[in-house]
Amino acid sequence: MEISFTGKRALVSGASKGIGRAIAIQLSKCGAEVIALGRNKDDLDSLAREGKSIKVISVDLADWELTRKTLGNIGDVDLLVNNAGFNILEPMINVTESHIDQLFAVNYKSVVNLTQIVTESLLRRKVGGSVVVVSSQASFRGIQDHAIYCSTKAALDAFVKVCALELGPHNIRVNCVNPTVVLTELGQKAWSDPAKAVPMKAKIPLNRFAEVSDVVDAVLFLLSDKASMITGTCLPVDGGTLAA
Numbered sequence: 001m002e003i004s005f006t007g008k009r010a011l012v013s014g015a016s017k018g019i020g021r022a023i024a025i026q027l028s029k030c031g032a033e034v035i036a037l038g039r040n041k042d043d044l045d046s047l048a049r050e051g052k053s054i055k056v057i058s059v060d061l062a063d064w065e066l067t068r069k070t071l072g073n074i075g076d077v078d079l080l081v082n083n084a085g086f087n088i089l090e091p092m093i094n095v096t097e098s099h100i101d102q103l104f105a106v107n108y109k110s111v112v113n114l115t116q117i118v119t120e121s122l123l124r125r126k127v128g129g130s131v132v133v134v135s136s137q138a139s140f141r142g143i144q145d146h147a148i149y150c151s152t153k154a155a156l157d158a159f160v161k162v163c164a165l166e167l168g169p170h171n172i173r174v175n176c177v178n179p180t181v182v183l184t185e186l187g188q189k190a191w192s193d194p195a196k197a198v199p200m201k202a203k204i205p206l207n208r209f210a211e212v213s214d215v216v217d218a219v220l221f222l223l224s225d226k227a228s229m230i231t232g233t234c235l236p237v238d239g240g241t242l243a244a
């Protein structure tokens with residue numbers, strides 16, 4: 001199945017490293033012009049060297065107004081991948097108000113902000129579009145030391161369903177992908193200890209963690225016209241964990 005994004009402009013958050021970086025590069029290989037958001041300058045500079053069709057912008061997505069100001073002149077966007085996210089690992093009993101605010105600011109509020117920015121432009125231009133949110137298996141399941149992270153991801157799944165209802169009549173599709181563990185920087189922090197990794201992997205019928213490319217493929221499918229009848233869904237990329 002060949003997917004082409006020629007003539008499309010895509011905005012990808014959290015594109016400086018990990019899953020988002022791979023999504024940005026693959027979108028560019030499939031013909032899209034990509035606007036890649038992140039913070040780390042070295043990572044963004046090296047991403048910009050990956051291809052002429054990738055433009056990088058540094059912004060702290062935790063800052064709602066700064067994000068709006070920084071993206072004020074990005075022009076028309078057809079595709080959005082809300083991928084930026086992070087975690088603070090701790091037992092629920094240790095969670096502070098500040099940690100809740102930090103996690104919701106990036107993992108949830110920035111998704112609402114970017115989705116508004118992009119859909120306002122789509123609605124104004126009266127054209128369809130596609131939004132994919134990188135949620136997590138953590139939205140469906142309780143995971144130790146992930147209380148607020150799980151909550152942010154569950155909030156994303158709910159957000160996507162309402163967006164699908166409201167934006168469907170305008171041919172704007174909004175979906176989630178919900179991956180299991182991927183051993184990126186973020187994944188390694190939570191799962192490099194075998195005492196945690198072995199029982200987690202044992203819950204996955206396919207008996208392995210996800211590769212970055214497993215998530216990239218699911219995201220590109222949902223962004224593309226091959227998924228033109230799919231909206232409001234949360235697609236597990238979990239090796240069958242939920243089937244068990």
Ligand code: NDP
Pocket residue numbers: 013014015016017018019020037038039040041043059060061062083084085086106134135136137178179180181182183184185186187188
């Ligand atoms: P990484 O830590 O590798 O990358 C996270 C990305 O998010 C980086 O580009 C980082 O930018 C960006 N980011 C974080 N905070 C901010 C901020 N305040 N402003 C702007 N950018 C920010 O993580 P992954 O690639 O693993 O994760 C990507 C997504 O996938 C996340 O939403 C995560 O929750 C989700 N996910 C990951 C899983 C895993 O096991 N890895 C499993 C399921 C879901 P910079 O470094 O430049 O600050």
